[in-house]
Amino acid sequence: MTTIQRTAVITGATSDRGIGMTTARRYAREGWAVVILDLDGEKSAKVAADIGNEFNVPAFGHAVNVTDEVSVAAARDAVDTEVAAGNLPAVGALANIAGITSPVPFLETTLELWNKVMAVNATGTYLVTRAFLPGMLENKWGRIVNMSSVSAQRGGGVFGKVPYSAAKAAILGLTKALARELGDSGVTVNAVTPGAVDTNIRVGTTPELEAAIARDIPVGRTASTEEVAAAITFLSSEDASYLTGTTLDINGGSHMH
Ligand SMILES: NC(=O)c1ccc[n+]([C@@H]2O[C@H](COP(=O)([O-])OP(=O)(O)OC[C@H]3O[C@@H](n4cnc5c(N)ncnc54)[C@H](O)[C@@H]3O)[C@@H](O)[C@H]2O)c1
Numbered sequence: 001m002t003t004i005q006r007t008a009v010i011t012g013a014t015s016d017r018g019i020g021m022t023t024a025r026r027y028a029r030e031g032w033a034v035v036i037l038d039l040d041g042e043k044s045a046k047v048a049a050d051i052g053n054e055f056n057v058p059a060f061g062h063a064v065n066v067t068d069e070v071s072v073a074a075a076r077d078a079v080d081t082e083v084a085a086g087n088l089p090a091v092g093a094l095a096n097i098a099g100i101t102s103p104v105p106f107l108e109t110t111l112e113l114w115n116k117v118m119a120v121n122a123t124g125t126y127l128v129t130r131a132f133l134p135g136m137l138e139n140k141w142g143r144i145v146n147m148s149s150v151s152a153q154r155g156g157g158v159f160g161k162v163p164y165s166a167a168k169a170a171i172l173g174l175t176k177a178l179a180r181e182l183g184d185s186g187v188t189v190n191a192v193t194p195g196a197v198d199t200n201i202r203v204g205t206t207p208e209l210e211a212a213i214a215r216d217i218p219v220g221r222t223a224s225t226e227e228v229a230a231a232i233t234f235l236s237s238e239d240a241s242y243l244t245g246t247t248l249d250i251n252g253g254s255h256m257h
Contacts, residue, residue, distance in 0.1 A: 007033040007058070007091045008236060009079065011066055011128055012098030012147075014038040014047045017199050019147070020097040021047060022225035023232050027095075028055035030233055033088050037064040037075050037128075038098070058088050066098045066124030076131040093143040093236040094132045096125040096171075101201060102163040114163045121167035125174060133187065142187035143236040144178070146171050148247065150195040154255045157196070158205075158213060168193075172247060179245030188244035190235045195251030196222040218253030 008027040013020030013036045024034050028051045036048040041063030052059030060082050064075040082088045102109065102117045125146050136142025151157050152168035172191055179189040196213050205213075214220055231248045234240055249255065 005031075005089055006093065006141075007035055007079075007083070007088045008093040008095065009035040009037060009091055009128075009132060010095045010097060011037045011064065011124070014040060014043045014061075015200060017225065018097075019194070019197060019199060019225045019228050020095075023095055023097060023229040024048075025051055025055070026226070026229040026233050027093070027236070028052070028057045028059070030237075031057065032093065032236075033058035033060075035059070035079050035082075035088070035091070036061040037066075039063065039065060060088055064098075064128070066096075066128055067119040069127055072127045072131045079132075080135070090139050091132055091135050092139070092141060093145070094129065094136075095145045095147070095232050095236070096128055097147045097232075098124055098128075099147055099168075100164075102161055103158065104161060104163075106162045109161075109163060117163035118167045118170070121164070122170040122174070125171050129174075129178070129189075136187045137182075137185055140186035142185075143240070144175075144187065144189045145232045145235045146175050146189070146191040148172050148175070148191045148193045150193050150249070150251045150255050153193055153249075153257075158209065175247070176245045182244070188235075188240065190240070190243055190245070191247045192228065192231050192235070193247050193249050193251065193255075194223055194228050195249075195254045197228055198222045198224055216254055217251070221252065223250055223252060 010024045013024045036044045044061030048059040048061030065071040149168040151165040156165045175191040
């Protein structure tokens, strides 16, 4: 078994075929202990146990609603208790992956939808980061990876229109400003901006729509969740020590700067 030195906390990681679950599995495969935080506590614990067994790493799951400060603090406290008990190594990485889309034309959006999309994507990233950052600063080592989207860069798309694009752009601002503020603390903050990824988000699309999406991508296909997970674990690695405030575009060339 690999020596386990650090724990990776992943939010939004219980969805089958989701980016979060694939990322959690990849962290474990690379020797990290993993913490799964998602809305359903039982499911989070089950996914964590399965990953822990499969990869022979310490694993822990807990409920979190990333939009709720009290829930986030409770999840962080539960993780701290596990670390203090010696069941998990210290938290070294946080992947803020929980998110929801807003596939609704602008004039059909409501303030409620806007607030919800901002809350889960942007406020959630803020709250979970604020909860886990002090521990990383204490250890003088940490990797925060935030889930944005190509929608933030090129102005929406099929699945993420105005509220989603705005929320994912807020995450890019948060990432850069925090990276600057943390400076040489040992904690880096980066973002990933996937294009279309093959997850359940695509269930219900038509073959015509899928073909139209693929035509717009130079490599001619959507990304696998594994391709996104690889970027996230790279940004969490020792090798990524000189990357902070940056954005990795995992979009098959669909948006170039
Ligand atoms: N699939 C894509 O094409 C694509 C492209 C770019 C970015 N993204 C982003 O990647 C992330 C994962 O996307 P996915 O396609 O795997 O989606 P998904 O719907 O499969 O997974 C999202 C996860 O977030 C969790 N979640 C939702 N609200 C939450 C809350 N309030 N608190 C805690 N957890 C919550 C869900 O339970 C789920 O497990 C999202 O942030 C999404 O915006 C996806």
